[in-house]
Amino acid sequence: MSDNPPIVWYRRNKKDEPALEKRSIPAGVFTKCPMCREALLTGEVHKNLDVCTSCGHHFAMATRDRVASIMDKGSLIEHDAHVESIDPLGFRDSKKYSDRLKSTRKTSGEVEALIAVAGRIENIAVEAGFFVFEFMGGSMGSVVGEKITRLFERALERRVPALIFASSGGARMQEGILSLMQMAKTSAAIARLREARVPILSILLHPTTGGVAASFSMLGDLHIAEPKALIGFAGPRVIQNTIHQNLPPGFQRSEFLLTHGFVDIIVPRKELKATIALALRWMGTPAVTTRN
Amino acid sequence: MPPRKEKAKEAPVLDFERPVVELERKIDDLKQRTRLSGEIRREIENLETRARELQQHIFSSLTPWQKVQLARHPGRPYTLDYVSRIITDFTELHGDRRFADDAAMIGGIGFFEGIPVLCLGQQKGRTIKEKLARNVGMAKPEGYRKAMRLMDMAARFGKPIICMLDTPGAFPGIDAEERGQAEAVAKNLEIMAGLPVPIIAAVIGEGGSGGALAIGVADRILMLEYSVYSVITPEGCASILFRSDARKAEAAAAMKMTAPDLARLGIIDEIVPEAPGGAHRNFDLTARNLAAALRRHLADLLPLPPSLLKDLRYQKYRRMGAFVEAGGLAS
Numbered sequence: 021m022s023d024n025p026p027i028v029w030y031r032r033n034k035k036d037e038p039a040l041e042k043r044s045i046p047a048g049v050f051t052k053c054p055m056c057r058e059a060l061l062t063g064e065v066h067k068n069l070d071v072c073t074s075c076g077h078h079f080a081m082a083t084r085d086r087v088a089s090i091m092d093k094g095s096l097i098e099h100d101a102h103v104e105s106i107d108p109l110g111f112r113d114s115k116k117y118s119d120r121l122k123s124t125r126k127t128s129g130e131v132e133a134l135i136a137v138a139g140r141i142e143n144i145a146v147e148a149g150f151f152v153f154e155f156m157g158g159s160m161g162s163v164v165g166e167k168i169t170r171l172f173e174r175a176l177e178r179r180v181p182a183l184i185f186a187s188s189g190g191a192r193m194q195e196g197i198l199s200l201m202q203m204a205k206t207s208a209a210i211a212r213l214r215e216a217r218v219p220i221l222s223i224l225l226h227p228t229t230g231g232v233a234a235s236f237s238m239l240g241d242l243h244i245a246e247p248k249a250l251i252g253f254a255g256p257r258v259i260q261n262t263i264h265q266n267l268p269p270g271f272q273r274s275e276f277l278l279t280h281g282f283v284d285i286i287v288p289r290k291e292l293k294a295t296i297a298l299a300l301r302w303m304g305t306p307a308v309t310t311r312n
Numbered sequence: 313m314p315p316r317k318e319k320a321k322e323a324p325v326l327d328f329e330r331p332v333v334e335l336e337r338k339i340d341d342l343k344q345r346t347r348l349s350g351e352i353r354r355e356i357e358n359l360e361t362r363a364r365e366l367q368q369h370i371f372s373s374l375t376p377w378q379k380v381q382l383a384r385h386p387g388r389p390y391t392l393d394y395v396s397r398i399i400t401d402f403t404e405l406h407g408d409r410r411f412a413d414d415a416a417m418i419g420g421i422g423f424f425e426g427i428p429v430l431c432l433g434q435q436k437g438r439t440i441k442e443k444l445a446r447n448v449g450m451a452k453p454e455g456y457r458k459a460m461r462l463m464d465m466a467a468r469f470g471k472p473i474i475c476m477l478d479t480p481g482a483f484p485g486i487d488a489e490e491r492g493q494a495e496a497v498a499k500n501l502e503i504m505a506g507l508p509v510p511i512i513a514a515v516i517g518e519g520g521s522g523g524a525l526a527i528g529v530a531d532r533i534l535m536l537e538y539s540v541y542s543v544i545t546p547e548g549c550a551s552i553l554f555r556s557d558a559r560k561a562e563a564a565a566a567m568k569m570t571a572p573d574l575a576r577l578g579i580i581d582e583i584v585p586e587a588p589g590g591a592h593r594n595f596d597l598t599a600r601n602l603a604a605a606l607r608r609h610l611a612d613l614l615p616l617p618p619s620l621l622k623d624l625r626y627q628k629y630r631r632m633g634a635f636v637e638a639g640g641l642a643s
Contacts, residue, residue: 102637103635103636103637104636104638105635106635108577108634109566109568111566111567112566113553113554113566114553114554114555161633162632162633162635163633163635165632165633166633166635169630191521191522191544193544193549193552193553193567194553195543195634196543196567196568196569196577197541197542197543197567197568197569197573197577198632198634199543200521200522200543201525201629201632201633202633203498203522203525204505204528204529204632205629205630207498207502207529208501208506208529208630211502211503211505211506212506212626215506229494231522231543233494233498234482234494234497234498234522234526235498235501236498237494237498238494238495238498238499239498239499251494252493252494253482253484253488253494253497253522254482254484254485254488254493258484258548259484259485259486259489262483262484263484265486267486271486271489280490280491281492282492282494282495
């Protein structure tokens with residue numbers, strides 16, 4: 021910046037959306053859209069599934085709201101809610117991992133970074149997992165890996181589709197190698213689902229990277245992404261630090277993955293439930309069973 | 313003194329190796345410059361004992377970071393160094409039949425003590441030119457897809473698979489992302505979980521995260537004594553969690569990434585001893601130790617029917633993880 025920055029009279033749509041890196045859940049009375057810069061009534065945005073009423077920008081969405089937006093009302097049974105992390109390595113960075121877990125539980129109101137439910141989507145029985153990005157960046161440690169594996173195993177046993185709504189920075193470093201092995205564990209469970217021809221739907225939300233991208237999230241029968249979600253193996257900063265080049269605009273966004281053949285379809289949030297239901301109907305999932 | 317390899321002699325010396333190496337240089341000097349009288353011979357013997365003891369002393373209390381340095385030692389044997397010593401008639405095969413051949417990942421057929429096997433591994437380079445060509449052992453999607461293609465072939469012909477893990481990680485680059493690095497890694501995890509043939513994975517140097525795991529889903533997981541295996545590099549962990557690259561040694565310790573750590577966590581099946589002073593000091597001896605371990609585990613696995621093999625493999629990974637259930641049930 022020079023000493024005399026030019027006066028900005030009017031500003032709109034910046035070229036390369038910096039606001040996408042940190043997408044926050046709308047809060048307060050007014051919310052300013054980082055894309056179109058419109059001042060929006062937060063209540064209106066919430067009613068619109070946290071999508072900008074002016075330009076369609078997708079804000080982050082609280083995971084419980086996400087669950088409610090997808091699953092049929094009154095159909096939910098939450099599973100494995102009390103599988104809890106321990107601190108197997110005695111890990112400590114700026115604070116002890118065990119303390120970090122405690123404080124994150126308080127601030128997020130969740131026990132871990134994944135909510136596993138059995139329920140229905142337009143009356144079709146499913147087993148679904150929702151990553152809680154609010155909980156340590158949705159990182160996958162032993163608990164998340166275990167809950168996903170159990171979810172896949174339940175789906176196999178009940179022969180109902182398995183859905184994962186991914187939003188995660190990747191493996192949880194605080195659990196070291198145990199986190200890495202969750203990639204293998206969950207992918208092994210996917211292998212069994214595939215063999216049994218149980219539908220696997222991977223819904224890729226902003227952001228899905230690292231070990232969560234490089235395992236079950238990329239192993240769906242279908243990959244459905246929200247618009248402009250960041251999806252990739254390595255984070256953009258890691259890539260930039262490795263190759264010392266500027267990254268092309270739109271790099272690792274949903275649209276980029278679709279162009280390169282790794283995402284089947286990009287679906288705006290408001291149409292997500294209907295699209296999932298359509299795919300499930302096409303796959304020939306049996307209608308509601310008596311078991312749920 | 314155990315015989316030392318030509319290459320190892322030229323390789324840079326790590327700080328904590330220096331006292332031993334300097335002592336050995338003195339011994340070499342003595343041996344060369346003097347006509348060996350009985351007194352000098354005795355002196356040499358004394359010095360040699362001293363060097364051995366010093367090495368033992370230093371290596372008995374290595375820090376995790378020092379082990380990381382050994383795992384990355386420029387003189388350390390790489391995949392092809394082991395392959396040439398323990399696989400006969402090794403024939404390298406190339407390409408993923410989709411896009412390219414990735415020199416960071418090698419794969420080929422050969423015989424391990426008479427048994428036909430598929431051998432896979434990341435290959436780092438030793439010279440600057442080779443390092444460039446092999447991308448320092450950081451495979452791209454085509455590397456993982458080549459591995460998958462060859463593993464699929466091994467499965468169809470009922471041949472066991474030996475994988476050697478040695479990579480800083482899967483390559484983080486624009487082209488790798490364009491071609492689906494995450495999907496390539498993920499697919500290998502799924503496919504390996506269901507292969508109907510024995511798989512043994514040996515971490516021979518750096519087990520770098522998903523890039524290593526992508527050829528590491530196995531019935532037996534071995535680690536060389538001074539190899540490391542982790543979810544992220546110590547540098548990566550330090551810069552994210554400790555907000556400073558400089559704290560990599562601390563991160564290496566915190567992540568519990570050495571072979572004894574992984575044995576304690578129940579992830580690996582065996583630690584393969586290296587030559588005294590590290591694998592780079594004696595390629596042959598370390599390769600013999602690795603062969604001995606492979607022989608034992610193959611003998612265990614070869615009689616198992618495919619369905620049991622797959623089931624046991626599933627259970628092996630199924631058990632990995634540490635958590636509690638409400639009510640205090642630990643797992």
